[in-house]
Amino acid sequence: MMKAVLSVEHISAGYKDEFMLQDISFELERSVFTGIIGPNASGKTTLFKSIVGDLDLQSGRILIDAQDVSELSLKEKAQKLAIVSQYFETPELTVEAYVLLGRYPYNNRFQFFESEKDYEIAHKYMHLTDVYQYKDKLLTELSGGAQQMVAITRALTQEPEILLLDEPTSHLDIKHQVQVLDLLRKLNKELKLSVLMILHDLNLAGEYCDQLLMMNQGAIHKSGSAKEVLNYKDIETVYDTLVVTQENPLSKKPAVFLVSAVVKESI
C-alpha cells in the first residue's frame, strides 16, 4: 500500500470571528493531480492556508509523506512543500536569480553563494518550463503568464514532494491558462509530481485534474475523481445554479455548461 503523500487528519482551523473549518480529513495519493473547487467562502483558501502553514491548526494534524508537519523544521518543510500563490511580489530580480532562491531550503546557514549543483538544478527546471530564454531578464519585464511560469519554476527547484498552487490561472487569459496548466500536467506526468491546486474554473478543473475536492460551507462536500465530482446535482447544490454536464468531445474529460436565464425559459 503506497503511503499517501498528504494526509489531513481531523483538522480544525479558521479565523476567530469568521467561520472555521471543522474536522476535515482527506488523503492524497502520490503523483495525483488534485483540485480544490467550491464557491466563494466555502473554505478553499482556509484549507489551503492550513495545509501550507499560514494558518495555525486548532486541532488535528497534517502529515506529509507520513511525517507530522509540525515536527519538521521550516527548512525541511520547504523541501517537502512548494507553494505558488495567486498574487506575488515581483522584486527587481533576474529570472535566474529568482528561480535560484528556490534552492534556499537546501543551502547551509551561512552559505553565501549558490553552488554549482544549485545552478544545474535551476537550469534544468528552467529548460523544462521553457523560461530559460528569459534567464537574464528582470522578472518585472515579463508578462503575467510568463511570471507565473517562473514562479512555478522556482517552486520546482525546491524539489518538493507536493506542489501547491492557489488559483494560478485566474488572472490569466486563456492562452496562458492553457500554457500553465499544460505545464503542470506535464510535470505531474513526467516528474510524477503530486499537485494540489485551488481552481475557480470548473471546466479547467475537469480538464486537468484527476481528483477533485469540492468544498462547501467549511466542509468537504464531495471528493473523488473529476467525473464523479462534476455532476450536475452536486454542482447545483453547492453553487446554487443550474448547470448541465457533458463530456468534452475532444478530451473526453467532464465539461460543465452553465444555464442562462434565456435557456431556462425555453426549456
Place this chain on the structure above:
Amino acid sequence: MTKKHHIWFWYVFLIFILLGATILLALSIGEVNFSMTQLWTLFNEPEGIEYSIITNIRLPRILLGFGVGGALSISGLVLQAVYRNPLVEPYTLGISGGAALGVAMTIVFGINQIFPFMSLAVSGVIGAGLVIVFMYMISMRRSHLNINSILLTGVMISFITSSAIMFLLATTTSEKLQDIIFWTMGSLEEPNRYLIYTVVSVSVIGLLIFYALVPQLNAMRLGESQAKHLGINTTLLVKTLFVVASVITGISVATAGVIGFVGLVVPHFMRFLVGNDYRVLLISTFLGGGIFLILSDVLARTIISPNELPIGVITGIIGGTVFLVAMSKSKKLLKF
C-alpha cells in the same frame, strides 16, 4: 560564484578607495589645510600642534563619523528590507526620537552625573529599544506587517518624543538645557575616546550580524509570506533585525545626537550604484554611510568657519536635495 558576482568585489574595492580618499580629505581640511606631502611628514614626526590637531581632533571625528554613518545606514537598509518601503529609516520610524528622549531624560534627571561613563549611550539604546518594541508589537498584531500604520505610528512617535523633549527643555535648569541642545543638534565632537571605539565596534558587530542574515534578507525580497514558504523563520528574523538596529541606532544617537536622513538616503544611493542584492549592498551601504557622514562633517566644519554647523543640517539639506533630484531622474531608485 559566477563571473557576474566578481563585479561585486570591484564595487567594494572602489568604495574602499573612495573611503580612503575621503579620510585623507577630512584629515587635510580644517582651520589649517594640509597637503598630502605635509600629512606624510607630520605622521613621521609626531609632534607639535599640527600633529595634535590631526590625531586628537580630526581623526576621532572621522572615526566616529565612520561608525555612526555606517550604523545609521545599515539600520535604514534592514528596516527598508523588512517593510519593503523606501521611506523607512530609524528617524522616520521614531527610533531616533526614542533614543533622543532617553538621553534627554538621563540628562534632566541627572543620571549622567551619577554614572558618567556610559549612561548616555545606554539610555540611548534603551530609548531606541522601547520604541522598537512598541513598533514591533503593533506591527505583529496581524499576521503580516501593515506598512501604512507603521509609518504613521513612527511619525507620531517622532512628534511625541520631540514634544516631550521640548517639555523637558522648558522645565529644566539652564545648564542642562545647554547639554540637551548641544546634543540634539548633532555633532561628531566627542572627547571620550573609549566611547568612540565602542560605537565603532558595536557598529561593525552589527554589520557582521546582519551579514550572517544576508541570505535571509535576500529571500525577504520575495515578501514575508513567500520567504516563510522557503523555510525562513520570518518572525525571528524580523525580531533580530529590530534588536540589532535599535542597539546600533541607539548608541549612535546617544553619542552623536540626532542626525537624520543618513539611513534614508545612503541605502537608496548604494542600491542605485551596486544593485539590490544584499550580499554586496550591505557592506557598500555601511561604507557609503561612513563616507557620507565624514564628508558632511567636513562641510559642517568649514562652511561658516570658524563657526560650525550642526551636522544634521548638512545631512538634511544635502541628503534630502540629492535624494529628490535622483528620484526624479531614475525610477529605478525606489524598486526593491
Place this chain on the structure above:
Amino acid sequence: MKIVQLKFTILLVSFLLVLSSCSSNKVDQSEEGIRIVSLVPSFTKDIVRLGMKDHIVGATSYCEISKENKDLIVGSVIDVNEEKIMLLKPDVVLASGLVNEKSIKILEQNGINVNYIENNRSFKGLCEQFIQIGKVIGKEAYAKQLVQQARHSIDSLKALLPQREEKLKVFFQLGANPIAVVIPNTFMDDYITFAGCTNIFSDLDKIIVNRESVLLRNPDCIIISSMGIVGKQEKEIWTSYKDLSAVKNNKIFIVESASMPTVSDFVENFAYIINRIYEDKE
C-alpha cells in the same frame, strides 16, 4: 555604474592632490605676555575693563570685541572651534558653565590650559568672578581695587535712598512671549534689593510667568529690560491696565541691561535705576 564610481573617485583624489598649498594661520604675535582666549562674552568685557584688551587673541562671535575684529572669533558660545584655539597657542582659555563641556574636554586633552570660572549671576558673584579673572590674567590687585571702588559707590548710593515705611514692589521684566521675569540670586534682583525695594517674584525659581500673575501681585514699579520694539510694546500694554499701581505712579521704564555687566557697569546701571524708581513726579 562602474564608470560613475571610477570617475568620482578620480575626481576626489585629484582634488586632494590639488590641495598642495599650505595655509596655516599666521599666529599673531601681538604683544609680549599672556595670550588670552575668552569663551564667555561677560568675561571678555571684564578682561577689557582690566586693561588687557590687547592680550585677547580669541573670543566668541557674541563678544563685543569681535565686532571690531572678526579674526578674533573662535566660535559661538554654543560651539567652539578647537582647532583655531589650538593654533592660537593661548596661555589661558577662560570658560564657564555656558561653554560646551565636550569642547572643554577636547581642549584639555590637547594640553590647553582651560580656566573654568563659575557663572554666578548675583552682584556678589560678579565681584568674585571679576577678581578670579583678574587673578588668572595677572591683574588681581587691580581687579580687587575696582571691586572695592564699586562696593563703595554702591554703599554711598544706598545711603542716599529715601527711607520708606513700606518697601516699593518692583516687577523687572526680561522677556515677552513668554513673559520672563527677574528672580532672586541674579544681579538684576540685586538692583531691586539694593534699592530698598522688593521683587514681586522673589518666591520663584523659574523665570517664565503669565501676565495675570503680574497683575495679581500689583507692582508699584515696572522695569523693562530693553528688547527693542518689543520693550516699547510691553510698556504700552502695561500702561493700558489703569488700575495697576505702577501705572498710577507712572513708574514704568526701560533699561539697557541686555548682557552681563562688569562690576563698574553694575554701579552705573544701579544709579540709573534708583534714579528712575525714586524720582517723584507727583
